[in-house]
Every structure is written in structure tokens, then in C-alpha cells.
Amino acid sequence: MANEQIEKELAEIVEEIAGVAAADVTIDKSFVDDLDIDSLSMVEIAVQAEDKFGVKIPDDELANLKTVGDAVNYIASKQ
Amino acid sequence: MTGLTSLTVNHGARATRILGTGSFQPDNIVTNDDLAKIMDTSDEWIRDRVGIIERRAAGPDDRLVDFAASAGSKAIADSGIEPSDIDTVIVATCTMPNQIPNASARVADMVGIKGAGAFDLNAACAGFCYAIGTASDLVRAGSAKRVLVVGAERFADWVEPTDRANAIIFADGAGAVVVGPSDEAAIGPVSWGSAGDLADVIYMRENKWIYQEGQSVFRWATTQVAPIALRALELTGLKPSDVDVLIPHQANLRIVHAIAKKLRAEGARDDMVVADDIVYSGNTSSASIPMALDHMRTAGRVHSGDVLLLVGFGAGLSYAAQVVISP
Numbered sequence: 501m502a503n504e505q506i507e508k509e510l511a512e513i514v515e516e517i518a519g520v521a522a523a524d525v526t527i528d529k530s531f532v533d534d535l536d537i538d539s540l541s542m543v544e545i546a547v548q549a550e551d552k553f554g555v556k557i558p559d560d561e562l563a564n565l566k567t568v569g570d571a572v573n574y575i576a577s578k579q
Numbered sequence: 580m581t582g583l584t585s586l587t588v589n590h591g592a593r594a595t596r597i598l599g600t601g602s603f604q605p606d607n608i609v610t611n612d613d614l615a616k617i618m619d620t621s622d623e624w625i626r627d628r629v630g631i632i633e634r635r636a637a638g639p640d641d642r643l644v645d646f647a648a649s650a651g652s653k654a655i656a657d658s659g660i661e662p663s664d665i666d667t668v669i670v671a672t673c674t675m676p677n678q679i680p681n682a683s684a685r686v687a688d689m690v691g692i693k694g695a696g697a698f699d700l701n702a703a704c705a706g707f708c709y710a711i712g713t714a715s716d717l718v719r720a721g722s723a724k725r726v727l728v729v730g731a732e733r734f735a736d737w738v739e740p741t742d743r744a745n746a747i748i749f750a751d752g753a754g755a756v757v758v759g760p761s762d763e764a765a766i767g768p769v770s771w772g773s774a775g776d777l778a779d780v781i782y783m784r785e786n787k788w789i790y791q792e793g794q795s796v797f798r799w800a801t802t803q804v805a806p807i808a809l810r811a812l813e814l815t816g817l818k819p820s821d822v823d824v825l826i827p828h829q830a831n832l833r834i835v836h837a838i839a840k841k842l843r844a845e846g847a848r849d850d851m852v853v854a855d856d857i858v859y860s861g862n863t864s865s866a867s868i869p870m871a872l873d874h875m876r877t878a879g880r881v882h883s884g885d886v887l888l889l890v891g892f893g894a895g896l897s898y899a900a901q902v903v904i905s906p
Contacts, residue, residue, distance in 0.1 A: 538628060540833060543798045559794045 501579060506553065506572045513548045514568075517541055527569035535568075555579060589721025592760030595714075597906045598660065598725070601653025602873035603646050604635040604752040604860065611747070618743045625747050630832020634750035634861025637735045643675060644682050646753035647731035648689035650869070654727065654755035655690060658906075662691035665757065667723035669714055670699050671706030671730045671865040673894065674737050686729060696723065703781070704828045704893025705771070706730055706865030707754070708900060711889070712769030714758040725759040730865035739788040748831070749789065750861025754869025765906075767815035770807055771899035774799070781894035800834045800892060805841035808890040811900035819847040823885040824875070824905070828892055829857035829867035838890070852880055864893065872905075881905050 511525035518541045531537045537545070542565075546557040549571070555578040557565075565571045610633045611622035625631055637646075647670055655662055668690075670683040683697035702709040707730035714726035731753035738749050758766065777799065784790040804827065812819060819842050827838045832855060839853045856871035863870060868889050875881040883905055890900035 539794055540628065540797050540831075543794050544801065544837070547798060547802055559792070559798065562794065 501553070501576070503572050503576055506575050507568065509552060510549060510568065510571060510575070513545055513552065517544045517548065525568055527567065527572060529568050530566055531568065532566070549575065553579060591719045591721030593719070594761045594764035595718045595758055596761035596763070596765030597903055598757040598759045599654050599656070599658030599906055600754070600756050600869060600873040600876060601650045601655070601657055602752065602754040602866075602870040603649035603653070604870070605637050605641055605646070607636045607638055608633050609636045614747055618741045618746065620743050620747060628831075628833075629748055630835075630855075630858055631747065631861050632858050634859075635752055637733050637751040641733070641751075643672065643731050643733040644685045644689065646733065646751065647672075647682055647686045647729045647755070650731065650753035650755040651686060651690045651727050651729050654757050658757040658759070660725070660757065663693070665692050665695065665725045665727050667696040667714070667717060667726040668692060669697075669710045669726060669728050671702065671710040671728070672699055672732055673701050673703045673706065673864060674732045674734055675699070676733070676736050682731065687727070690727065692727070702865075702891070702893075702897040702899065703895055704830060704862075704864045704867070705891035705895065705897040705899045707868045708769065708889050708891035709771060709897070711756070711758065711766065711903070712771060712899060712901060715766045715769075718758060718760055725757055727755060727757055728869075729753060729755040730863075730867070730869050732864045732866050734789070734864070737783065737787070737789050742788065744793060745789050745791065748862045750863050752860065752863045752866050752870055754866045754871075754873055756869055756872070765904035767811060767902035769899055769901045770811035770814055772807070773898070774896040777896045780896070797831070797834065799896065800830060801837035804834075804890055804892045804898065805838050805845075807892070807898050808838065808842060808888055808900045809845060811888065811890070811902055815902040817886065817902060819845045821886050822847055822851050822888045824852040824854070824881050824887045826854040826868050826871050826875075826887055827890050829854065829860065829871060830862055830893070832857050865891070876905070
């Protein structure tokens with residue numbers, strides 16, 4: 501799956517879980533600092549992303565995914 | 580050798596039900612603003628993360644067994660029976676201040692049951708559902724006539740007072756029910772189990788302060804608990820749409836909502852009542868389910884004959900669920 505497609509689908513998940521408009525979920529944004537997403541919502545996003553993209557995102561890896569771009573690259577590398 | 584080849588054994592009741600409920604909470608209310616005075620937190624932060632507005636805290640002289648006995652006596656009165664009609668007491672708890680003696684023998688004496696079979700059961704926050712399953716089977720096997728089942732916790736001894744991750748969550752109190760024989764089955768088979776490979780995600784650090792891997796616990800609870808509850812329905816021959824009231828362990832309001840969402844995705848009704856007792860009671864571990872049930876009966880949110888789905892989950896990790904018809 502192309503990175504643009506991963507970004508688009510990940511943005512939809514973030515909107516559903518955290519109520520952040522998908523259009524605001526762009527690769528340079530920090531989940532915590534820019535999008536105000538807390539650690540528990542990050543877990544819910546990770547669980548849905550695992551189902552959607554067929555990858556594993558363990559909690560210790562999740563801690564390293566600071567920006568939307570980090571998450572897109574991680575998912576792309578594991579697919 | 581006597582030549583005996585077979586022993587005489589008990590024969591119990593065909594089925595069981597909950598006869599009555601009771602609960603107790605200490606008077607001392609701790610608000611989020613109270614906590615913000617002694618640690619780096621805020622009312623908004625706590626409401627967002629765990630959904631708690633206030634919780635109850637034991638005073639220095641309040642004992643866990645006092646909470647348990649008070650809830651137990653109320654459950655016996657609500658059942659319309661005498662203490663002498665009960666012959667077994669199970670106290671589910673994971674916060675006794677000392678290993679010896681146990682809580683249950685003292686609680687039996689305090690509520691006026693002489694010579695009761697009495698034991699404590701530790702399955703942490705799953706303890707109450709484990710104890711209901713055990714009590715029901717004791718009555719069906721003939722080992723007990725009626726069982727007082729109590730969930731009671733006093734976290735004051737086990738939570739570091741300024742630990743912003745845990746002091747905001749855990750609270751004190753007790754809930755109780757009486758389990759007895761019934762013509763119609765009103766307690767379904769228990770769906771229980773454990774995940775000991777995750778034993779290290781909730782434990783007493785230095786054998787003193789409770790510690791949780793928040794994200795790991797949250798991930799497990801929001802994904803693995805609903806299937807346990809669904810299995811309890813399957814064992815009972817019911818469908819998700821049959822559930823009137825869902826009472827999950829009150830761990831965190833976001834976990835409660837996640838479990839309800841998963842059950843609704845499997846067919847549970849939109850008008851299924853979902854316990855949210857955590858908002859004003861905090862997380863009371865093994866006490867949370869019976870306390871929520873008792874509070875909801877008192878408030879008229881649970882009615883006699885309602886189909887209740889109970890599911891406990893917590894340290895161990897341990898989990899247990901069953902369907903109960905409300906008294």
C-alpha cells in the first residue's frame with residue numbers, strides 16, 4: 501500500500517477514535533503535541549490500525565511513533 | 580481394608596440464583612480537585628483518562644472486614660433470610676493488610692453466621708465473578724446450602740498516596756450477594772480463565788505499591804474482555820441482544836465503553852444499560868461489580884428479572900464472566 505493511502509486510512513482511524521478532523525492528520529503532526537491525543541487513545545488507534553493494515557504495533561514500538569509520519573513509515577515497513 | 584468401594588456424597592440444588600444484594604462505602608469522599616492539591620493532576624485530566632469524578636477512601640481506622648461485614652449484612656437482609664440460613668462465606672479480595680488471618684472467617688462471625696465454611700479468594704478485579712461461579716457450583720454440588728459472597732477492598736494500604744497513575748483510580752468499599760438454590764437457573768455457567776504470561780502488567784511493586792503498565796492493560800481489556808463476555812452468553816444459550824444490563828468491572832470508564840461498543844457490534848441492543856458506577860465510586864477491584872449491581876437496583880436502573888452480563892478482569896491476568904437474572 502502506498503504511503504499516501506496509509507496516511508489517508510490512518511487519518512480516518514484517528515478521526516473515529518479521537519474526534520480529530522481527518523484533514524488535520526498530516527505526516528508532520530505530532531500525535532500528542534499537535535493533535536492532543538492521549539496514551540490510551542493511541543492504543544485504540546494502534547489496535548484499529550493493526551486490523552486495518554495487517555501489522556503488529558506492540559506497545560514498546562508505539563512509544564516511538566511520535567508523528568503521523570512515524571506511524572505511516574512504520575506501517576509501510578511492516579507490510 | 581473395609582472393602583468399601585464407594586462413598587456417600589452430597590446432592591445439591593438443581594439450579595441457583597442471587598437472593599439479594601448489599602453494598603458499603605466509607606463516608607470520606609475524595610474529589611479530583613482534592614487529588615490535584617497533592618499531585619500533578621487535574622479534574623479535566625482525570626475525567627478524560629478514567630472517567631472518575633469522585634471516589635471513596637477508607638479512614639485510618641476503617642478495616643476491610645468492616646466494609647465486607649456491612650455489605651454482607653445488607654445483602655442478607657435484602658434476601659429476606661437469617662444469617663443462620665447461610666453456611667458458607669467467600670470474600671473476594673486482593674488488598675488484605677496481612678496474609679493471616681483471612682477476611683472471610685471474621686466476616687462470617689461479624690454478620691452472625693456461626694461455624695461457616697469460610698475462605699478468601701484472590702483473582703484481583705475478576706474475584707467477584709470467580710466467587711459467584713464457585714458459590715453457585717458449591718450449592719449445586721450440595722457442599723453449601725447458601726453462600727454469602729462479598730467483594731471487598733481497601734486500597735489505602737497499597738496505593739502510593741502521590742502516585743498520579745494509580746491514586747486517582749483505586750478506591751475502597753464492598754459489595755455482597757447471597758447465592759442460594761432456585762427452581763429456575765438464574766446464574767449461568769462461568770466463563771473463566773487467565774493469562775499468566777501477562778502477570779507482570781499489574782503487580783505490587785516491592786510487595787507494597789500497586790503498579791500497572793497502563794497501555795498494556797488498556798489494550799488487553801479493550802480487546803480481550805468482550806470475547807470472554809460473549810462466551811458466557813454462549814454457555815448460557817443466550818444472544819448479545821438478550822442482555823438488559825452489562826456490568827463490567829469498573830476499571831476505567833473508557834474500558835467500560837469499549838467493551839459495550841464491542842458487544843453492540845455483536846448484536847447487543849442500543850438500549851442495553853451499561854454500568855458506570857466508577858464515575859462516583861472509582862475502581863474498587865473485586866467490589867466494583869456487586870457494588871454497581873446494588874447501586875443500580877437501588878436507583879431503579881436494574882429491575883427484577885433483568886438479564887445481567889457480569890464480566891470481571893484484572894491482575895493475574897485473570898478473567899471471569901457469567902449471566903445472572905437479577906433478583
